Amino acid sequence: MTHAKTKTRLAADIGGTFTDVVLETPKGMFTAKVPTDLEQPERGIMAGVTIVREQSGLAPSDIDIFVHGTTLATNALIERKGARTALITTEGFRDSLEIAYESRYDQFDLQLEKPAPLVPRDLRFTVTERMDVRGNVLLPLDRARVTELAAELNRLGIEAVAVGLLHSYANPAHEQAVRALLIDAGCTAEITLSSDVCPEVREYERFMTTVCNSYVQPIMARYLRALEKTLADNGFVCPLFLMTSGGGMTTLEAAIRYPIRLVESGPSGGAVLASRIAASLEEDRVVSFDMGGTTAKICLIDDYLPQTARNFEIARAARFQKGSGMPVRIPVVEMIEIGAGGGSIADVDTMRRLAIGPESAGSVPGAACYGKGGVKPTVTDANVVLGRIDPETFAEGRMHLDVDAARTAIKGDVGDPLDVSTSEAALGITEMVEENMANAARIHSVEHGADLSRYTMIAFGGGGPLHAVRMAEKLGVGRVIVPANCSVGSAVGFLRAPIAYEVVRSRYMTLDQFDLNGANAVLDEISSEARGIVRSGEPEADLVETRTAYMRYVGQGHEIQVPVPAGTLTEKDVAQIRADYEAGYTRLFSRTIPERDIEILSWSIVVSTAQEPAEPRQADGTAFDAAAIGDRSVFLPADHDYRDVPIYWRPDLAAGASFQGPALVAEPQTTTFVTAAFTGRIDSKSNLVLEKV
Known part of the structure; x- marks a missing residue:
C-alpha cells in the first residue's frame, strides 16, 4: 500500500501543554486534544487515541499508518536533560565547541556569559590522527589511545559518545575505526559519528550537530521503543513514522539513529498544512501563525512552499539573538519561534x-x-x-x-x-503577547525582504484563532484564514506530509576543474542512501528526487543553493549549473563577478514520495447571514469595556455563511475572536475566511 492510497491514518503531536491526535478515515476526520503527560508522553498519546477511536468506531488493526511528532528532543536540549555525553575529536580541537565562532552574540553586554557547552571540557577527549581536506591521511589514527578511552568512558558512566574528527566528511575511515575499536573494547555508550549525522564542512557546526544528536539519542531511543511497544500491546500493527524538522516523514529506525532531525517536528507539520491550504486556495503569499500552549511559530510560505534552511539554532539564550544558541546543520522548515502560548x-x-x-x-x-x-x-x-x-x-x-x-x-x-x-x-x-508575536513576525519578514501587508495569514493551533485577528491588525494583514480542525493543525499537517529524507555531503570542486566522475559518484552515493531510507517505509511508492549544490565564488564565505540536473552529469550539465548559479546570484545581489571561478562545497539530494495534488479551488456558494447560537459578554479592545457579541457555532455554519465582527466563532477545541474591523464567511472548503472591512 502506498502513502498516496492510505485511507485510514492516525497522527499525534506532543506539545508542551497539549497532545493533539487526529484520525483521518473514509468516514471523516476525528480529533482530540488532551493534556500532555510529561512523565510518560506515550500515555497522553494513547488517551487521545482512545477518544478518536471511540468517535470513529475503528479498531487498532484498522489503522494503516501512524505519524508522530514530538518536542521531546527539543525540550531535552533546552532544559539540559539529555544523556551524559562525551566527545572524541582530533588532537588540538578539544575546545572547538567553546571557541565556536570566536565572537560574542551581544557585543555590548559586558556581563555576557555564553551558555555552557553540552559536553564539559573534562568529557572531551582527543586522539592523534589527521585527514586533509581531500580525505588523504596525514597522520594515522592512534588505535591504542582509542582502546584506552573505552574503559575510561565506561568508568565515567558515559551514555553517549560523539565522534567528530577533522575532515571526516571527505574520508570517514578514521571515525568508523574509532567506533569499531570502542565497541570491540567493550564501550557501552551509544556512538554517533559526525560523518553519519552531518558529513559537511565547517567543523564547529558539524561537531555541535553530532553532540546534540548524541545528547538526545538514548532518551529518544527509549521513548520511541516504549511508544512502539505500547502501540503493539494495544493491537496496532501499522508502521510508525516520525515527522522531521524538514517537513517530511521518516522511519522509526532512522529517527532513532538521527533524533536531531526531529527537533522541529511539530512546527514543521503546521507549515506543511499551511502550504497545502495555500495551494488549494491559490494564495501564493502566506504567513502561517501557529500558537499553542507553550510557543508561537511564524513561517513565510511563497509560491505554496514553506521556506527551508540548512541551519538552525536550538535553545537561544537571548530572544531573537543569532549566535546565542546551539547551531545545528539539519534540514529544517525556516520559521521564528517564541515563548508565547496559552500557558x-x-x-x-x-x-x-x-x-x-x-x-x-x-x-x-x-x-x-x-x-x-x-x-x-x-x-x-x-x-x-x-x-x-x-x-x-x-x-x-x-x-x-x-x-x-x-x-x-x-x-x-x-x-x-x-x-x-x-x-x-x-x-x-x-x-502584550500579541505585540510580542507581531514583533517576531516583523523581524522575520524584514530578514527575508517580505512585505506582510501583501500576505494572507493562516492561523491554527489552540491559541492561534483567539489572537490571529489582533495580530493581523498590528501587522497590516487584511485577510486571515482559519482552516477546519485548526486547533490540531500541526497533526493534520503530519497527514499531508510525504515520506522524505535528505542527505547532504561535502565534496569540493570548482567549475573550471569540474570532476565529473567524482560528482556523479557522490550523487549516486547519497541518492542510494536517501532512497534506501524512504523505500524502507514505502517500498512501492513513486519517488521524487530533488538535487542541489551549495556553491559560491572562490574566496567567499557563504553559499547559495543551485539546482542540479537529474541523471548522470555531462559537460552540458556543468554549463547549465554555471548558468543557474549566475542567475541565482543575480537574483540575490543584482550582479555577477566576472572571471571569478565558482566552487561547490556540498551536494544535497532529497528523496520523497510523490504528494497528492492539492484539490482545485472551487467557487464559493451564495452568501447568507449566519445564525448565531447566542451571545456572550466580551471585553473589546476598541471599547475598553464589555459588550455582548454574537456567538456562531462553526460546525453548524455552511459554505456561504457570513457575519460582521465583533463576534466569536466557537468550535469544539478553540474559538476565533473577530473584532469589529473584520467580516467573516465560510468558503467552499470549510475554511473560515476573515477580511478587513
Missing part, C-alpha cells in the same frame, strides 16, 4: 513593566483557571476573563475552567501592581 506566564517586573513568557505553566500545573494548582496568571486566564473562552465548553467540555481563579491570579500579579482593573490587566496581557 505563557504574565508578570510585572520591578520597573512596573508587563512581561509575558517565555516561562510557561505547561500542562502541570497549567493556567490558574485549570484548577490543578496553578496560581500564576497566563494568557489563557486572560482570555477567560475577557470572555473570549467559554469556561463550560473548553476542551470539548472535558475541562471546566475556574473564572474566579483566573481573576484572582490576574488581579494579584498584574492588576494590583499596575493599579488597573482586572479586566484592563487581562487586556494588557493579551495585547
Whole structure:
C-alpha cells in the first residue's frame, strides 16, 4: 500500500501543554486534544487515541499508518536533560565547541556569559590522527589511545559518545575505526559519528550537530521503543513514522539513529498544512501563525512552499539573538519561534513593566483557571476573563475552567501592581503577547525582504484563532484564514506530509576543474542512501528526487543553493549549473563577478514520495447571514469595556455563511475572536475566511 492510497491514518503531536491526535478515515476526520503527560508522553498519546477511536468506531488493526511528532528532543536540549555525553575529536580541537565562532552574540553586554557547552571540557577527549581536506591521511589514527578511552568512558558512566574528527566528511575511515575499536573494547555508550549525522564542512557546526544528536539519542531511543511497544500491546500493527524538522516523514529506525532531525517536528507539520491550504486556495503569499500552549511559530510560505534552511539554532539564550544558541546543520522548515502560548506566564517586573513568557505553566500545573494548582496568571486566564473562552465548553467540555481563579491570579500579579482593573490587566496581557508575536513576525519578514501587508495569514493551533485577528491588525494583514480542525493543525499537517529524507555531503570542486566522475559518484552515493531510507517505509511508492549544490565564488564565505540536473552529469550539465548559479546570484545581489571561478562545497539530494495534488479551488456558494447560537459578554479592545457579541457555532455554519465582527466563532477545541474591523464567511472548503472591512 502506498502513502498516496492510505485511507485510514492516525497522527499525534506532543506539545508542551497539549497532545493533539487526529484520525483521518473514509468516514471523516476525528480529533482530540488532551493534556500532555510529561512523565510518560506515550500515555497522553494513547488517551487521545482512545477518544478518536471511540468517535470513529475503528479498531487498532484498522489503522494503516501512524505519524508522530514530538518536542521531546527539543525540550531535552533546552532544559539540559539529555544523556551524559562525551566527545572524541582530533588532537588540538578539544575546545572547538567553546571557541565556536570566536565572537560574542551581544557585543555590548559586558556581563555576557555564553551558555555552557553540552559536553564539559573534562568529557572531551582527543586522539592523534589527521585527514586533509581531500580525505588523504596525514597522520594515522592512534588505535591504542582509542582502546584506552573505552574503559575510561565506561568508568565515567558515559551514555553517549560523539565522534567528530577533522575532515571526516571527505574520508570517514578514521571515525568508523574509532567506533569499531570502542565497541570491540567493550564501550557501552551509544556512538554517533559526525560523518553519519552531518558529513559537511565547517567543523564547529558539524561537531555541535553530532553532540546534540548524541545528547538526545538514548532518551529518544527509549521513548520511541516504549511508544512502539505500547502501540503493539494495544493491537496496532501499522508502521510508525516520525515527522522531521524538514517537513517530511521518516522511519522509526532512522529517527532513532538521527533524533536531531526531529527537533522541529511539530512546527514543521503546521507549515506543511499551511502550504497545502495555500495551494488549494491559490494564495501564493502566506504567513502561517501557529500558537499553542507553550510557543508561537511564524513561517513565510511563497509560491505554496514553506521556506527551508540548512541551519538552525536550538535553545537561544537571548530572544531573537543569532549566535546565542546551539547551531545545528539539519534540514529544517525556516520559521521564528517564541515563548508565547496559552500557558505563557504574565508578570510585572520591578520597573512596573508587563512581561509575558517565555516561562510557561505547561500542562502541570497549567493556567490558574485549570484548577490543578496553578496560581500564576497566563494568557489563557486572560482570555477567560475577557470572555473570549467559554469556561463550560473548553476542551470539548472535558475541562471546566475556574473564572474566579483566573481573576484572582490576574488581579494579584498584574492588576494590583499596575493599579488597573482586572479586566484592563487581562487586556494588557493579551495585547502584550500579541505585540510580542507581531514583533517576531516583523523581524522575520524584514530578514527575508517580505512585505506582510501583501500576505494572507493562516492561523491554527489552540491559541492561534483567539489572537490571529489582533495580530493581523498590528501587522497590516487584511485577510486571515482559519482552516477546519485548526486547533490540531500541526497533526493534520503530519497527514499531508510525504515520506522524505535528505542527505547532504561535502565534496569540493570548482567549475573550471569540474570532476565529473567524482560528482556523479557522490550523487549516486547519497541518492542510494536517501532512497534506501524512504523505500524502507514505502517500498512501492513513486519517488521524487530533488538535487542541489551549495556553491559560491572562490574566496567567499557563504553559499547559495543551485539546482542540479537529474541523471548522470555531462559537460552540458556543468554549463547549465554555471548558468543557474549566475542567475541565482543575480537574483540575490543584482550582479555577477566576472572571471571569478565558482566552487561547490556540498551536494544535497532529497528523496520523497510523490504528494497528492492539492484539490482545485472551487467557487464559493451564495452568501447568507449566519445564525448565531447566542451571545456572550466580551471585553473589546476598541471599547475598553464589555459588550455582548454574537456567538456562531462553526460546525453548524455552511459554505456561504457570513457575519460582521465583533463576534466569536466557537468550535469544539478553540474559538476565533473577530473584532469589529473584520467580516467573516465560510468558503467552499470549510475554511473560515476573515477580511478587513
